[in-house]
Amino acid sequence: MRRSPKDTIDSARRITRRGLILGGLQVGFASTLAFRMHQLQVDQADEFRLLAEENRINIRLLPPARGRIFDRNGVVIADNEQTYRITLTREDADDVDRVIAHLGQLIELNENDLNRAFTEMERTPPFIPVTIAERVSWEDISRVAVNAPALPGITTEVGLSRLYPQRDLYAHVAGYVGPVSERDLNRYEDPPPLLRIPRFQIGKVGVEAKHEEILRGEAGTKRVEVNAVGRVMRELDRREGTSGADVQLTVDTDLQDYVQARLGEESASVVVMDLEKGDILAIASAPSYDPNLFVRGISHTDFNALNLNDHRPLASKTVQDAYPPGSTFKMVTALAALDAGLIGPDDTAYCSGSFEVGSRAFRCWKRSGHGHMNLENSLKHSCDVYYYELALKVGIERIAAMARRLGLGEPHDLPMSAVTSGLVPDKEWKRRERGAEWVIGDSVNASIGQGFVLTSPVQLAVMTARIATGRSISPRLVRSIDGVETPHMGGEDLGLNPVHLRQVQRGMYSVSNDRRGTAYSSRIIADNMRLAGKTGTAQVVSRITSEADPWEDRDHALFVNFAPYDAPQIAVSVVVEHGVGGSKTAAPIGRDVTLQALYKGDPPLDAYPSKDRARIKEQQERLARARLARNRTTASRA
DSSP states (O other): OOOOHHHHHHHHHHHHHHHHHHHHHHHHHHHHHHHHHHIIIIITHHHHHHHHHHHHEEEEEEOOOOOOEEOTTSOEEEEEEEEEEEEEOGGGOSOHHHHHHHHHHHSOOOHHHHHHHHHHHHHSOTTSOEEEEESOOHHHHHHHHHTGGGSTTEEEEEEEEEEOTTGGGGTTTTOEEEEOOHHHHTTOSSOOGGGGSTTOEEEEEHHHHHTHHHHHOBOEEEEEEEOTTOOEEEEEEEEOOBOOOOEEESOOHHHHHHHHHHHTTSSEEEEEEETTTOBEEEEEEESOOOTHHHHSOOOHHHHHHHHTOTTOTTSOHHHHOOBOOGGGGHHHHHHHHHHTTOOOTTOOEEEOSEEEETTEEEEOSSTTOOEEEOHHHHHHHTOHHHHHHHHHHHOHHHHHHHHHHTTOSSOOOOSSTTOOOOBOOOHHHHHHHTSSOOOHHHHHHHHTTOTTOBBOHHHHHHHHHHHHHSBOOOOBOEEEETTEEOOOOOOOBOOOOHHHHHHHHHHHHHHHHSTTSTTGGGOOOSGGGOOEEEEEEEOSSSSOOOTTSOGGGSOEEEEEEEESSSSOOEEEEEEETTOSOIIIIIHHHHHHHHHHHHHTSOOOGGGSOGGGHHHHHHHHHHHHHHHHHHHHHHHHHO
16 A cells, blocks of 8 residues: 555654654763763772772781790790691682582591581681681691692681690699680670681680780781682781780799699699788699690590599689688687787686587587687697687677788689689678578687688688788789789788787797697798798588598698798698698698798708608609609600
């Protein structure tokens, strides 16, 4: 059908209109594209150049060197050793299982390390490296480095790991580090990025934990170039971190070594304090353990062996445990009575072997009684009845106040874990904690360090130091931080009457130097080294026990002393768990440790009573062999 001219004209108009519309759209699209290209290439060029650079360059944190810990003479307690490790970054690995399988063909992989690595992968972002193997040999590192192109996401690194060359000597003091756990991270609202570094080590207990911020240091950074699949091509630059501060403790390794060896297989603790500045020269809990076991994560077998041991090697007995002080508390009761003007040194009480309060009889340890006792003799013979009578005269409030004045009932500021405050009870405490009123029998028990009274070995050492000097000495464990000395705790005058102190000191001297004193067999013969001490026995069950009883039912044995008597230099406290008697078990340890501290090494045999010299010589030789074996092992590890 032939179209009319009119139709032809209308059709041409429509085509022209469509062309104009399409052309306009094309021009608009081209203009928009040109505008956007201008934005990308000119206006936003710097922004996209930065994004491209970030895709090509990774910034990674470098762990700082942890500050070291030394003893007072510069002996290393906690050090760092160089180690090699292999890490994997999940987002850079195409197939984690395939990469690990390939890695396992090159080096031997520990199953426990792999399981730990997979656990870490589940709880960490994919861009954070996870340690696959650590403490690997240089040969293994070389083998992995050569095969790097076939191991996407795998990185070989040189790091530092904590080392405790003295092993079990300072486990309860310095503590140990371990890999950061979820529990550690939960302590922070916003955990520092440093803690996300693979297997980064953080202080768990002891000085390592208490001075974590000081010892940790600040992280460094490195920039590395990576290719499209995430493999590290080269390191562009590096800024090393700031090392943590070094910490010097007040302890003496030679003395600490002797004390630990002297305690042997006992479940026991010893504290030795310097009386000038309050420095702790030795602070030992036995048995101990090797903190190196915890650095990489202790095995279940090793942990159970420690945790299930009835002698509790994991416990820091010197500061963590609190015991009834027994008769070592009698100096507190005596000073409370003297300070209140209620007794004189020559006032006597008659001990018949028991003391009746109402319908109850409180017995003396000597069932036949001691007869008439004054202050000095009551300490020398450790008569209980004398202090029962004092308790009624003085009252618990004065006794408690004197106990706190002498350093009991407070957690001393030491950078160790779980420092106990012990317990100095009074009427308000019993009303608050037990919902009951204080009774006379409570005071009678407290007067001889039984009942509710609880003290730690370090508190007993502080008490003894204050009695010896009349000053408010407090213990100091950290001598300096990065070379800057910390304030010492020499203490102000306690405000006690020097005559009263001298009377109590004289009683303690008789304990160790009078033939009828409870610690006479553990005396020091050298005139210029004589000690003044006090034995104590703390009941575990409600009866007097002996070595025939099961170990866990036997009484605790205690001994405190200061020396030399005429010019005190050190104070010592000893607690032997289930040691039966202070005079038999704890006093010999206290005497031996005291001599070792005063002579700064093995004392001459003539410092001991003649009957003990053969035994002491054999003991010195045995302990010397044990210390030599330890030092050889330490040197070989180093």
